[in-house]
Amino acid sequence: MAGKRIRISSKMLFAWFMLGGFILLFSPLGITGKFQFAIGRLFYWPLKAGRQMPLAAKTELPLKSNDEDINRKESQYQNHITNLEEELRQKNLAIQQLTGLRTRLRGLEGAGFLPAEIIVSSVSGLRTEIMINRGKEDGLSKDMFVLGDNSIIGIITEVSPRTAKVRLFTDASSTIQVNIPDIEINMLMQGAGSNSAKIKMVPVKYKIKTGQQVLIRKKPGYLDSSMIVGQVQQCKRDNKNPALWDITVKPSCDASKLANVAVIIMNPVANVGLKQPQTANLPNGK
């Protein structure tokens, strides 16, 4: 009896697998999400090695690599300068209003940066997201902003105890509020994949130039100061409605080359593992 082989017909086999598939399909997203996080952690090393393959393939001659490093550093400092300029502009506005309200001298004063390593990254195509090795146990929660090369790259969408998923703002399902300096209207930026995003519904009466900075609007509790997110790459009239602009935004940071990011935690409770926002400690992506 012990050696009797269990025979199962192909129809039964199919039915059981289908049942399993439907159970997984309609399982709560929290459970399936935890399962995927577990897989991500289990296969951390091979996935990381697989991720580094394309990066290694992109590496060219050392001289050119040095040039790229210099350009990247320059881009980081440029982003940092833009953030400081924006803080200064906001400070000036606050003084001009003479409200007498107490405002923060620095937008990110009191905020902590939690450095995180990228475990899994898919930054091409329409779906662009990364998984980082920090989670609920490190104080992360949904909707927190993530920095890469001193610019905002995305927000946290899912958190497990030890990992978190970050949806980049170039993801097709991402929509965030942004503004362009000197243009006092709210704009919505929609991810367009392929390392770009679009701003639509902006009337052509506003003058927008290529290269202008695009800043993410502050979100109390998550981001107390506007920060750079990208630059206007192209600005043309919308094909469907010529009275509106069709603005293409290029991110300030190339997420495909990032190895580390930092999560902004406003008013952190515990300072374990957090870095204070100093220029020298800002994540440089290396």
Added chain:
Amino acid sequence: MPWPRFAVFVLIATFLQKSWIDTIAVTDLRVTPDLLLIGMVFFAIRCNVKEAIISSFLLGFAADIASSGLGPQIISFGLLGTALSNLHRLIAIRKVPHEAITIFLTGIITGCLAFFLAHIAGQTTKPGGLGAITGTSFYSAVLGPVLFLLLDWLMRIKNRRREKLSRVF
């Protein structure tokens, strides 16, 4: 069916699909081939029905792990793999153009079904819609017959069948 080799293939294909495949993406939609889809069609037309059912569902599970959300790809891969295996008993798919067309059509139906299932289950659907599905299917159809040669060599399913037949007769 050499299951250990199948397991190795699934692991390698999943890792490549999750990481390396972006390097060969084309067009603005960043279309990439679906290695697991190619594998599913290969096992559906090279193995018997029972093996095809098991391999299709397992490849669907791997495809779900490589994307976000569990369930849609398991069902769509399993359903199409089983149907394809049964169809192969009636219409033999042997020539390279036929294999390419099969991969293309299977890719479109699988993609649409997975999109629909993810939508009704409230999961995040694959961005790009029909354009991305068609692009992926086409790219897979172009690459598929080449990978079939590699898989034929790797899995040695044909040789094993010949050996079995020679033992019987």
